[in-house]
Amino acid sequence: MLTSVFIAVVSLALFWMAAFTLWWQMHAWRTPEVLASTRFSSPDGGEHLSFSLLLPARHEQAVLDHTVRRLLESSHTDFEIIVIVGHDDPETAAVAEAAAGRDPRVRVVVDTHEKKNKPKAMNTALPHCRGDVVGVFDAEDQVHPELLAHVDHAFRSTGADVVQGGVQLINFHSSWYSLRNCLEYFFWFRSRLHLHAQKGFIPLGGNTVFVRTAVLREAGGWDPDCLAEDCDLGVRLSSVGRKVVVAYDSDMVTREETPGSLVSLLKQRTRWNQGFLQVYRKKDWKQLPTFGQRMLARYTLMTPFLQAFTGLIIPLNVAIALFLDVPVSIAFITFLPAVTALVTFVFEVVGLHDFGKQYGLRVRFVHYLKLIVGGPFYQVLLAGAAVRAVWREQRGRTDWELTAHVGAHIDAPGVTREDVPA
Amino acid sequence: MTSTLPAATDPKVPAQRRATPAAGPHGRPGPPGRLRSSRPDLVLCGVLLVAILIVQGWNIADYPTLSDDEGTYLAQAWAVQEGRGLAHYTYWYDHPPLGWIQLAALTWIPAMLSPESMTVGTMRAVMLLVSGVSAVLVYVLGRRLALPRWAAGLGMVLFGLSPLSVVLQREIFLDNLAVMWTLLAFTLAASPSRHLWHHFGAGMAAATAVLTKETMLVVLPALFVTAWRHSHKDTRKFALTGAVTACALIGFSYPLFALLKGELFPGSGHVSLWEGVRYQLTRPGSGFILDRGSGSWDVLQSWLYYDRVLPLAGLAGALLLLATWRWSVTARALAGPALTVAILAALALRPNGYLPAMYVIQALPFLALVLAGSTASVAHAVLRRRRDRAERRTVTYGRYALAAALALAACAYVVPRWYDGARTAVTTEANAPYEAASRWMATEVADPDSTRVLVDDAMWLDLVHAGYRPGLGVIWFYKADLDPAVTKTMPRGWRDIDYVVASPTVRRDAKDLPNVRAAIEHSEPVAVFGTGEDRVEIRRVETAGGTR
Numbered sequence: 024m025l026t027s028v029f030i031a032v033v034s035l036a037l038f039w040m041a042a043f044t045l046w047w048q049m050h051a052w053r054t055p056e057v058l059a060s061t062r063f064s065s066p067d068g069g070e071h072l073s074f075s076l077l078l079p080a081r082h083e084q085a086v087l088d089h090t091v092r093r094l095l096e097s098s099h100t101d102f103e104i105i106v107i108v109g110h111d112d113p114e115t116a117a118v119a120e121a122a123a124g125r126d127p128r129v130r131v132v133v134d135t136h137e138k139k140n141k142p143k144a145m146n147t148a149l150p151h152c153r154g155d156v157v158g159v160f161d162a163e164d165q166v167h168p169e170l171l172a173h174v175d176h177a178f179r180s181t182g183a184d185v186v187q188g189g190v191q192l193i194n195f196h197s198s199w200y201s202l203r204n205c206l207e208y209f210f211w212f213r214s215r216l217h218l219h220a221q222k223g224f225i226p227l228g229g230n231t232v233f234v235r236t237a238v239l240r241e242a243g244g245w246d247p248d249c250l251a252e253d254c255d256l257g258v259r260l261s262s263v264g265r266k267v268v269v270a271y272d273s274d275m276v277t278r279e280e281t282p283g284s285l286v287s288l289l290k291q292r293t294r295w296n297q298g299f300l301q302v303y304r305k306k307d308w309k310q311l312p313t314f315g316q317r318m319l320a321r322y323t324l325m326t327p328f329l330q331a332f333t334g335l336i337i338p339l340n341v342a343i344a345l346f347l348d349v350p351v352s353i354a355f356i357t358f359l360p361a362v363t364a365l366v367t368f369v370f371e372v373v374g375l376h377d378f379g380k381q382y383g384l385r386v387r388f389v390h391y392l393k394l395i396v397g398g399p400f401y402q403v404l405l406a407g408a409a410v411r412a413v414w415r416e417q418r419g420r421t422d423w424e425l426t427a428h429v430g431a432h433i434d435a436p437g438v439t440r441e442d443v444p445a
Numbered sequence: 446m447t448s449t450l451p452a453a454t455d456p457k458v459p460a461q462r463r464a465t466p467a468a469g470p471h472g473r474p475g476p477p478g479r480l481r482s483s484r485p486d487l488v489l490c491g492v493l494l495v496a497i498l499i500v501q502g503w504n505i506a507d508y509p510t511l512s513d514d515e516g517t518y519l520a521q522a523w524a525v526q527e528g529r530g531l532a533h534y535t536y537w538y539d540h541p542p543l544g545w546i547q548l549a550a551l552t553w554i555p556a557m558l559s560p561e562s563m564t565v566g567t568m569r570a571v572m573l574l575v576s577g578v579s580a581v582l583v584y585v586l587g588r589r590l591a592l593p594r595w596a597a598g599l600g601m602v603l604f605g606l607s608p609l610s611v612v613l614q615r616e617i618f619l620d621n622l623a624v625m626w627t628l629l630a631f632t633l634a635a636s637p638s639r640h641l642w643h644h645f646g647a648g649m650a651a652a653t654a655v656l657t658k659e660t661m662l663v664v665l666p667a668l669f670v671t672a673w674r675h676s677h678k679d680t681r682k683f684a685l686t687g688a689v690t691a692c693a694l695i696g697f698s699y700p701l702f703a704l705l706k707g708e709l710f711p712g713s714g715h716v717s718l719w720e721g722v723r724y725q726l727t728r729p730g731s732g733f734i735l736d737r738g739s740g741s742w743d744v745l746q747s748w749l750y751y752d753r754v755l756p757l758a759g760l761a762g763a764l765l766l767l768a769t770w771r772w773s774v775t776a777r778a779l780a781g782p783a784l785t786v787a788i789l790a791a792l793a794l795r796p797n798g799y800l801p802a803m804y805v806i807q808a809l810p811f812l813a814l815v816l817a818g819s820t821a822s823v824a825h826a827v828l829r830r831r832r833d834r835a836e837r838r839t840v841t842y843g844r845y846a847l848a849a850a851l852a853l854a855a856c857a858y859v860v861p862r863w864y865d866g867a868r869t870a871v872t873t874e875a876n877a878p879y880e881a882a883s884r885w886m887a888t889e890v891a892d893p894d895s896t897r898v899l900v901d902d903a904m905w906l907d908l909v910h911a912g913y914r915p916g917l918g919v920i921w922f923y924k925a926d927l928d929p930a931v932t933k934t935m936p937r938g939w940r941d942i943d944y945v946v947a948s949p950t951v952r953r954d955a956k957d958l959p960n961v962r963a964a965i966e967h968s969e970p971v972a973v974f975g976t977g978e979d980r981v982e983i984r985r986v987e988t989a990g991g992t993r
Contacts, residue, residue: 046642052684053641055677344705354705355698362694369690373682 027353034340034357037333041363043322049370051214051271061217063270066169066176074102074171075154075236079144083162084114090162091122091129099171104129105151107144138422141229142245142252149244158233159253165278166231173275174233183268184238185260187216188231189276193382195375195390199397200288200404201281202390206371208279209378213271219323220269224308224316226299226323227257227267231277238265249305250421251298258302258320262310273381289408296327296412297421331409334402337361368398480588489598490584497580497605502573503871505615506566510875510979513950514803515565515617516902517921522548523563523906526556533916534928538708538721541699543656544619551575561910565617565903566876575621576614580605582628583810589635589675590814591778592821600817603759604810608866609752613806615870619658620806626654627661627668628810631781634672634688644672644684648691655692656699659725661807663792664785665692671781730797741793741800748805751866754859756805759812762819763787775825779818782811824848878975879904882946882983885972887911890944894918898944899925899961901951922951926958939963940988947982 051061076094080087087106094104106119110133123129132151134144145159156178160166170188177186189212195205212228219225232253242259245252261267282288302308308320322329337360343349344357375394379386415421480486522545524533531542551571556563583604587597604610614621633647651668654661669685676684703709703718711717732739748756763786766776776783789808793800827848832841883904890896893912899922900908905915913919917934924931925942935941942964945951955961968984975981 049641049683052680054639055680058679351702351705355702358698358701365694366687366690369686370683373686376682 026347027349030340030343030349031353031356033336034359037336037340037360038363040329041333041360041367044326045363045367045370047215047218048210048367049214050218057217061213061269061271063173063177063272063275064180066172067180069179070100070172070175072101072156072175072178073154074099074156074158074175074233075152076102076104076158076160077107077145077148077152078104078160078162079107079141079148080115080119080162081109081139081144082112082115084118086163087115087118088122090160090164090166091119093168094160094166095126095128096168097166097171098168099175101154102128102171103154105132105148106130107132107134107148109133109139109144110135111139140247142249143247145252146244146247149240152236155236156233157236157239159230160277161230161279163279164230167275167277170231170275170277173270173272177268177270178233178235181268182266184235184265185227185257185267186233187220187225187227187257187267187269188233189213189271189273190228190231191273191276191278191382192281193278193384194280195378195384195386197281199393200285200401202375202393203397203401204281204288206375206378206394210371210374212269212276216269217271219319220267222316222319223261223264223313224311224320224323225257225261225267225269226251226254226302227260229253234260246305248421249298249301250294251302254295254298255302255305255307258305258324259307262307264312285404289404289411292327292405292408293411293415296409297416299324299327300412300416301421327405327409327412330402331406333360333364334399334406337364338399368395371398480585485594486584486588489594490581490601493584493598493601493605494577494580497601498573498577500606500867500870501576501611501615502570504873505569505573506876508870508873508875509612509615511565511879511903512616512618513902515569516905518545518548518619519552519563519565519568519617520902520905520921521545522552523556523909525549526553526563534921534924535716535930537716538703538718539724540619541656541659543653544622544658547622547657548617564906564910566880569615569617572615572617572621575625576605576610579614579621579625579628579810582625582632583813586628586632586635586782586810587814587817589632589637590782590818591775592814592818596817596821596824599820600813603755603816604813606863606867607752607755607809607813608863608870609748609755609805610809611866611870612751613803613809618803618806620660620803623654623658623661624807624810626650626657627664627807630654630668631671634668635675635781637675639675639677639680639684641680641684641687644676645687645691647672648688648693649695651688652692652695655696658807660804663788664807667781667784667788670784674777674780728799730795731800733796734793734800741798744800744802744804747802752862754862755809755812755816759808759816760786760790762815763790763812765819766815766822769822773822775818775822779815782814782818785811786815823851827851875979878979878981879948881974882948882972882981883907883911885974885983886913886944886946889972896943897941898946899942899951899964900946901948903950904946904948922961923954923958925960925964932960935960939967939986942986943988944968944986945984947984949979949981 051058078087078090078094091104091106104122106122106129108116108119108131116131116133119129119131123131130151132148134147136143136147149157156174158171158174174186174188177183190208191212192201192205192208195202216225216228230253234256238260242256242263246255249255257267282291303321303324308317308324311317311320340357341361344354349357371394372391375386375391378384480490521532521536521542524530525542525546526549527533530536531546536542548568548571551574552563552568555568555571562568580601584597584601587600588594592600605614627650630647630650633643633650636643636647647668651661651665655665669689672685672688673681700709700718708715708717709719711720731741731744734741734745736742763783766773766779766783767787769776770780786808789804789811792798793804828844832844886898886908887893887910893908894914895918896913897918897920898908898913899920902921905919905921908919909915917931920931920942922945925935926932938960942960945961945964945968947955947965947970951961952965955965964986965984968986970982971985972983973980
């Protein structure tokens, strides 16, 4: 009897968790009107804001030049690019200086911190920003030339303090986990983030994010000790009521690549999870005005851990239903979380199809197969990253584990180091 | 304060193609915005609902004759309420149990307040609730399928007041519950907001309908067509996948249930879903429906006896709509209902299929909608087609005169017949013999607790309330031959029975049931209620002195 009640309670809790996650994940497709509202509206031709684009680069001499050249192709007329390099990284610095020599819009700022990380680098550059708006990109990003004009229009037409553009991993064909990784980004930037913007609580992404310079300075820039400084900035800004706008256009997203190996994906995910945990413990989100927002914040920041938990419990639950002698009604309840997981699975398959359509990529049958078969293994990976994050946070290890990247999404060859997607 | 881009959050901005046409060049009305806040819609629907409830509710316990099936389902609902499992005899997967689980829920409160009210006659009242909801859904669905207000109202009237509907919807049939869920599914699929979760809900409602009465399975393609037409191309794949997934997952809960009970596949010593399905699929056919003298022909005639307008004109309307698909806006809007009618008609035309009397129930709302839609189409053709501002006044008058003449002719044909049907329904006392027999059994038998009696399902609950032991004391008559759990308690066959309440159903089926037939042959009537074919006899078995 006690077992039955326990199983039922756990199953129902899991069910509601999974159902809510699914509901939010599908936010953008709820109605055609919602879907249309997630796009950038067309610029009116007027350009009134000036941009300072931060480009932190660390051992990224192989891709940096390409990225800067592409940024300079932007159709917007008023922007500067600030490349941030470390004092111990002469190769990247040389590439940056060369670019600065070619075009007066490019400037180089040297970060002299002993222990380096991305928020410190960006805080170093913040006083040098001359533009009305600070934008952040990563050294290997492919940025659409029309993006700045659209962002300019979005700021002016909405009165936003922050505009978050879309980021998309593209190389879904590279491996089974990159397929799932790409799809995670797709659902997050295409859909879920818009819900967060609407609800007034948003963990920002790591790049293609634009903040009014004054607002950013008032907030004191980025938290140099947080492993998810992007998420933290979003939480702090939305907690004090800053207006955040999210827009996603498949031809205007910033394209990125997945981590080059499973281990680097695990490390990256561990860092994010640990960062989310840190943001949770900083309690800035407690200033949010409504109970619903605080619940959303609590839930979102805890998601990696809940996800790990769910991934482990669902198979256990089904096993209990099938092999233990519990009443049929209880057995039915134990299937509820599995059913939600199944629905999520199906929507992921459809999402993959839509992803292929949106980006003109050919998704083959084998990819759908990989998506389905890889699902449980990806869950294990996520669970591992979650456990690892908790363990590292407990032990007080808060240093950055950098992720190595190969330039799979662009033509430039070579191994680069990159430390912040999303 | 955060939000998405306002330029696009304004819901009017991407006013994409409506699934059904908005106000056309001739001022044809499009689907309504919000029915809830439309006063004329509320008033019209409310008035019609009251009329339908009065005609269906008045005299509901006494007409039509109690049917065996009603007794079966209500008794199983009673078993669910009493915590005796899904049936008081072994549940053998004859139908999915969701139908009578709903009945149990619907009758829960009245049965708690007064346990004796749990009889077929009394509990028919809950079917009023079901009919009422279905009737309103027909109206809402009609409006969502772009019917003008009057035509949606006409559909509701056809559905609720056809004498055929009045007879069948009064009875406690699973089909009536399934129709309600199917209508809900269609209504959600045609949701004007095209919300992902409305389509998801449509799938859930459809699965509920199928688990209420499995024959609803055949309607699903028409539902899919409706959902397709009413979804937007940008979100369609998500909406339809959601609907199909929801439907499939909930539908699979039935085999899962069987699996968890270890009864999915046949085996010795237990029933199985497999056998249940096989039984339903291999039921002996009742002949070709157009073959004079076949069982199906009789069933068809029994429908047409009550009403010819709805089945025949409705079918014609469906064919008209399907034929004019290319030209008629209404035909395309009503594709779902028309396709439903076509599917059901095609199945009824199988050369030797099994055609039960309630088969037509699932077609009734769709017949009503396509008939209303065809009427709207004809009205539009007469009043508005090729009409322009320069049209001569005499021609316009001619149009109205023709429309009025057609409407009058239709009324002249329909109203007297339906009036008769309604009068029969509210005045006839068809169940007096049953009630008298049940009273006799309750008062004249000395020791109900140790008396064993064969009755038909419709009277079973009455005798349970009178103190007979449910299951082995008061016995569904055919269980005495067909259920091993019952026959093993009757080692001496008919001699172990004290009474047979020989209703028309019992007498009709006894010829295939040796124990029942023997019990009737070796018994004498001690009380007879009613006369002729419809009489109910109480027969005491002559046990020749033997004691049990």
